[in-house]
Amino acid sequence: xxxxxxxxxxxxxxxxxxxLQLQKKLNYNEAEITLVNKHNYHYIxxxxxxxxxxxxxxxxxxxxxxxxxxxxxxxxxxxxxQSIQPNEQSVTLxxxxxxxxxxLVIGLGSEPETFGIEGLKEHxxxxxxxxxxxxxxxxIEYMFAKYKNEPHRTDYLTFVVGGxxxxxxxxxxxxxxxxxxxxQEFDVDPELVKVYCIEAAPTALPGFDPELVQYAMDVLERxxxxxxxxTPIKQCTxxxxxxxxxxxxxxxxxxxxxxxxxxxxxxKAGFEVMRGRVKVDEYLRAPGYxxxxxxxxxxxxxxxxxxxxxxxxxxxxxxxxxxxxxxAALIRGELPQKFxxxxxxxxASLGKGEGIGQVxxxxxxxxxxxxxxxxxxxxxxxxxxxxxxxxxKVKL
Amino acid sequence: xxxxxxxxxxxxxxxxxxxLQLQKKLNYNEAEITLVNKHNYHYIxxxxxxxxxxxxxxxxxxxxxxxxxxxxxxxxxxxxxQSIQPNEQSVTLxxxxxxxxxxLVIGLGSEPETFGIEGLKEHxxxxxxxxxxxxxxxxIEYMFAKYKNEPHRTDYLTFVVGGxxxxxxxxxxxxxxxxxxxxQEFDVDPELVKVYCIEAAPTALPGFDPELVQYAMDVLERxxxxxxxxTPIKQCTxxxxxxxxxxxxxxxxxxxxxxxxxxxxxxKAGFEVMRGRVKVDEYLRAPGYxxxxxxxxxxxxxxxxxxxxxxxxxxxxxxxxxxxxxxAALIRGELPQKFxxxxxxxxASLGKGEGIGQVxxxxxxxxxxxxxxxxxxxxxxxxxxxxxxxxxKVKL
Numbered sequence: 001x002x003x004x005x006x007x008x009x010x011x012x013x014x015x016x017x018x019x020l021q022l023q024k025k026l027n028y029n030e031a032e033i034t035l036v037n038k039h040n041y042h043y044i045x046x047x048x049x050x051x052x053x054x055x056x057x058x059x060x061x062x063x064x065x066x067x068x069x070x071x072x073x074x075x076x077x078x079x080x081x082q083s084i085q086p087n088e089q090s091v092t093l094x095x096x097x098x099x100x101x102x103x104l105v106i107g108l109g110s111e112p113e114t115f116g117i118e119g120l121k122e123h124x125x126x127x128x129x130x131x132x133x134x135x136x137x138x139x140i141e142y143m144f145a146k147y148k149n150e151p152h153r154t155d156y157l158t159f160v161v162g163g164x165x166x167x168x169x170x171x172x173x174x175x176x177x178x179x180x181x182x183x184q185e186f187d188v189d190p191e192l193v194k195v196y197c198i199e200a201a202p203t204a205l206p207g208f209d210p211e212l213v214q215y216a217m218d219v220l221e222r223x224x225x226x227x228x229x230x231t232p233i234k235q236c237t238x239x240x241x242x243x244x245x246x247x248x249x250x251x252x253x254x255x256x257x258x259x260x261x262x263x264x265x266x267x268k269a270g271f272e273v274m275r276g277r278v279k280v281d282e283y284l285r286a287p288g289y290x291x292x293x294x295x296x297x298x299x300x301x302x303x304x305x306x307x308x309x310x311x312x313x314x315x316x317x318x319x320x321x322x323x324x325x326x327x328a329a330l331i332r333g334e335l336p337q338k339f340x341x342x343x344x345x346x347x348a349s350l351g352k353g354e355g356i357g358q359v360x361x362x363x364x365x366x367x368x369x370x371x372x373x374x375x376x377x378x379x380x381x382x383x384x385x386x387x388x389x390x391x392x393k394v395k396l
Numbered sequence: 397x398x399x400x401x402x403x404x405x406x407x408x409x410x411x412x413x414x415x416l417q418l419q420k421k422l423n424y425n426e427a428e429i430t431l432v433n434k435h436n437y438h439y440i441x442x443x444x445x446x447x448x449x450x451x452x453x454x455x456x457x458x459x460x461x462x463x464x465x466x467x468x469x470x471x472x473x474x475x476x477x478q479s480i481q482p483n484e485q486s487v488t489l490x491x492x493x494x495x496x497x498x499x500l501v502i503g504l505g506s507e508p509e510t511f512g513i514e515g516l517k518e519h520x521x522x523x524x525x526x527x528x529x530x531x532x533x534x535x536i537e538y539m540f541a542k543y544k545n546e547p548h549r550t551d552y553l554t555f556v557v558g559g560x561x562x563x564x565x566x567x568x569x570x571x572x573x574x575x576x577x578x579x580q581e582f583d584v585d586p587e588l589v590k591v592y593c594i595e596a597a598p599t600a601l602p603g604f605d606p607e608l609v610q611y612a613m614d615v616l617e618r619x620x621x622x623x624x625x626x627t628p629i630k631q632c633t634x635x636x637x638x639x640x641x642x643x644x645x646x647x648x649x650x651x652x653x654x655x656x657x658x659x660x661x662x663x664k665a666g667f668e669v670m671r672g673r674v675k676v677d678e679y680l681r682a683p684g685y686x687x688x689x690x691x692x693x694x695x696x697x698x699x700x701x702x703x704x705x706x707x708x709x710x711x712x713x714x715x716x717x718x719x720x721x722x723x724a725a726l727i728r729g730e731l732p733q734k735f736x737x738x739x740x741x742x743x744a745s746l747g748k749g750e751g752i753g754q755v756x757x758x759x760x761x762x763x764x765x766x767x768x769x770x771x772x773x774x775x776x777x778x779x780x781x782x783x784x785x786x787x788x789k790v791k792l
Contacts, residue, residue: 131544134582138534138541145534148527186530 004031004331007091007101009081011037011065012045013316014295014323015107020384021324023073031331034099036077036091040065042384043130046313047377049167052133052255053174054140054182055352060393062130068385081108084269086292103291103327106278107320110260110297110311113275119236120162124256127167136255140178143252144186155250157193160241161225162233163258164199165206166348169216171257172197173351176223195225196249198241200232200258205348207310212356215365219350260311262298274300277311282338284323293327295319301341315341317380347373400427400727403487403497405477407433407461408441409712410691410719411503416780417720419469427727430495432473432487436461438780439526440789442709443773445563448529448651449570450536450578451748456789458526464781477504480665482688499687499723502674503716506656506693506707509671515632516558520652523563532651536574539648540582551646553589556637557621558629559654560595561602562744565612567653568593569747572619591621592645594637596628596654601744603706608752611761615746656707658694670696673707678734680719689723691715697737711737713776743769 006022008015019035026033041062050056069076079093090100112128114120125136140159147156159175161168175195183190197204197220204227205213217227232244240250262276271278271286277300278286284299286292296316301309309315318341326336345359347369355369364372374394381390402418404411415431422429437458446452465472475489480502487495508524510516521532536555543552555571557564571591579586593600593616600623601609613623628640636647658672667674667682673696674682680695682688692712697705705711714737722732741755743765751765760768770790777786 131541135538135541135545138538142531142534142538145527145531149531 003029004102005100006031006033006103006105006327007099008033008035008105008107009084009091010107010109010296011035011039011042012107012109012296013313014297014299014320015105016042016065016068016384017317017320018105018107018293018295018324018327019074019320020068021321022327023070025325025328026073026331028072030328033074034077034101035065035069035074036079036081036093036099037065038078038080039130040076040078041130042068044377044380048127048129048133049171049174049349051130052127052136052171053178054137055174055178058130058134058137061133063381063385063389063393067389081265084265086269086271086286086289089291101291103330104293105323105327106266106286106292106294106298107296107316108263108265108298111263111276112256113259113261114256115259117233117236120233120254120256123236123238124162124254126256127171139253140175141182144182144188147188148186154192155240156252157188158240158249158251158253159193159195160249160251160254161195161197162236162241162254162256164197164201164204164227164229165258168197168199168255168257169205169220170349171255172220172225173223173349173354176220176225177351179224190224193224196228196251197225198228198231198233198243200230202230204229208346208356209358209363212358212363212365216348216350216356219354223351260297262300266294266298274308277308283326283336284319284339293323295323301339309341312346313380314344317383318342344376347376349373399425400498401496402427402429402499402501402723403495404429404431404501404503405480405487406503406505406692407431407435407438408503408505408692409709410693410695410716411501412438412461412464412780413713413716414501414503414689414691414720414723415470415716416464417717418723419466421721421724422469422727424468426724429470430473430497431461431465431470432475432477432489432495433461434474434476435526436472436474437526438464440773440776444523444525444529445567445570445745447526448523448532448567449574450533451570451574454526454530454533457529459777459781459785459789463785477661480661482665482667482682482685485687497687499726500689501719501723502662502682502688502690502694503692503712504659504661504694507659507672508652509655509657510652511655513629513632516629516650516652519632519634520558520650522652523567535649536571537578540578540584543584544582550588551636552648553584554636554645554647554649555589555591556645556647556650557591557593558632558637558650558652560593560597560600560623560625561654564593564595564651564653565601565616566745567651568616568621569619569745569750572616572621573747575620586620589620592624592647593621594624594627594629594639596626598626600625604742604752605754605759608754608759608761612744612746612752615750619747656693658696662690662694670704673704679722679732680715680735689719691719697735699737705737708742709776710740713779714738740772743772745769 043062047061051058082094083092112126143156233241234244235242267273278294279300280294284293297311322339347357349355357364357369378394439458443457447454478490479488508522539552629637630640631638636645663669674690675696676690680689693707718735743753745751753760753765774790
C-alpha cells in the first residue's frame, strides 16, 4: 500500500491550520502532504484593513510560510489553482501542472460578493489580499497627491466604503486615524476630506448588540465618518456611486466591503454550492465525496437553528484544526470526530485603542475591547508560529 | 514723499534672496516690502529630484517662509500672480486683489519647455514644485502596487525620463537608488523594472567635460538606467512615448526634464522675451522699464561671448543678492552696481554618495563631488536661514 497523498489548496486560516495540525500529528512517512498557495506567505485577513488604510505596513499582516512549515513533512508548491477535477482526483494549476491526491482539502477562500450591483467589479477595490490592500493604500495617497495639483477636484478627497459590516467598520476605523495624517503630510484642509460608509441593511453591524452598534457608530462619526444606513448602492462608475435614493457621490475611491462568497473554482468543479460555498457534512466533507474536505470561506455550515454561520477566521481555524486531526486519524484507520464550532465571541477594532466586542452575554467597549482583540491576535500567532512570531507581530 | 513700495513676485531663489537682502539692508521705514508667493514656503528646487524619486521627503526640500522673514520689515502675501500691468505699475492676483508698486521684482520661475512635442503637456510629469514631486513619488509607488494586481502590465514598471541634462541625470541617480527599495517592498523582480533616459542632443549633460559625462553614465548604467542619447522623443501618449527612431516605449510614467522656459505671465505682460525669458540689462532691469527687475529663470543674461547663461540656482541667488543691494541703494539715492555672475563651478549628484563636478578646471568624481555638493547646499541654507536651518536640513 502506497503512502496516502494529502493535497491542501490554499494557505489561509483553514488550509494553513489543517497543514500545521497534520505536520504535528503525523510522522515523516505516514503521508505525502502538499500545500499549494498563490504566494509564499500566509496573510492575516482580519488585519488587512490596517495596511489598506495605511496604518500598518502590508508586511506586518503576512507571515512567510517557510518559517511555519517543516519541509521534511510538507511539500510547498507556489502556484495558483485553476480547476479541480474531483472525479479524477486531480487539481490543475495555472502553469499547467496537474497534482493528484487521495485526500483533498479545499481552503481557497472567498471572492467579493457584489450582489449584481453594476460596475462594482470594474471600479471598486476590495480588502482581500496583500496585493489588493497595497493598491488601496497607494491609491488613497495618490488621490491626495493628485488633489494638490488639481485643487478643484474635491472628488479625489471623497472616499466611499460600501458596507457597514465587520470589514467596512474596521476599515473606517483605520481610515479615520489615517486621513488626518495624510492631510498633514499633503497640506490638505481636513474639512475637505469626506468618508461615506454606505450600508443597504437597516443597521450597521447586523447581528451585533444595538448598544455596541451605537457605540461603534459614535466612535467613527467622531472620526469624521458619515453613515448612510438602509441605503443601497445602485451603481458604481469610474466617477463614484449612485445610491438607490438617487443621490450621487462623486469619488475616485470606492472600497467594497459588503460581503464575500466562496471561490468560484469550487462551483466550477461541480460541487453543489450556495453563494459559492459548499454545504459540508459534520466531518467537513463535500456532499458525494468521501475524500474531499472544505474549510474556511468555501465551506457552509449551519447552527442548531438551521442558520448558516458567517465565514469567520475563528471558525476557519477551528475547522482546520479538527480536519488536520481527522485526516491523521483516517490515515491511521481511526475514527474522525465531528466538527462543532465553539464561538468564543466577536471583537471588532475601531482604530487605535478603540473597539467593541461581544463575548457570551458580556459587552466590551473601547480600550478593553481593543486589548481583548490584541490578546486574541496574540493567541492566533502563537498557535501558528509560537512565541517568536507572536512577539514579532503584535503591536502593544 | 511717501515710502517707496517694493513688490517681489515669487519666493524662489531670486525673489527670496532679493527679499532677504532688502530685509537686511533697509531700516524699518525706508520701504514697504511685499513678497507674494503661491505657497507659504520656499522650496529648494535643486533638491526636488530626491522627493520626486522618493529618496527624501517633500518636507525636506522646503523651508517655511515664516522662519525666514522679519514680519516687521516684509509683508507676506500668499497668493498666485495672474497678470502684471507694467504701465499701470500694478499686479493682479488670481483672487482678484490688485497690488501696486514703485519697484517690481519678477521672480516667477519657469515652466517646462516642451519644444512643441505632442502630448507632453497632457501626459508627462515635471519635477517643478513640491506638489508636483509628491505626485511623481506617489505615482511611481502606485505603479508598483497596480502591477502586483495586473502582473501582465509590465508597462507599469517602465519609467521614462525625458532629458539627460542636469535634472534628468540627477533624478535618474535617485531613481536608481529608490527602485530596488520599491522592488523589495512590493515583491517585484528587479529584472522587470526598466528606466530609460532619453536625450535628443548628441550627448548627456551637454557642456560638461566628456570624462565627467562618461563617469556619470557609467554610474547610472550600473544602477540599471538605460540611455538613449541622440534620440528625440516624437510624441508622448497616455501609453508611453514614441521615439524619432520609430521605437515605442510603453510606460505609464514619463518624467519630462529636458529644459525650462520663463513663466508665461512675463510674456503676457508685454515684456520682450526669448523662450519666456526677459533679456535684462546689467542692472537686471526689463528693457524699457526703470523700475521693473527680473531675476532667476525669467531673466536672460549673456556671457562675454554672447551666449546665454543657463538658468541655475547659483546665478539666481547672486542676482537676488545684487538686486537687493541695488534696490536699497536706489531708495537711498545711491548708485547701483552692475550684475556680474561669478561661476563657482557645477556639481551634480548621482544618488547616494555619488556625483560629478567641475570647479574651474578641476574635475570631481564620486564621493568627493557628493561631499562638495553637500557643502554647497550647506552654504545656501546658512545664507537664507542661518546655522539652525543648515543643521536641520543637511543630511550628512
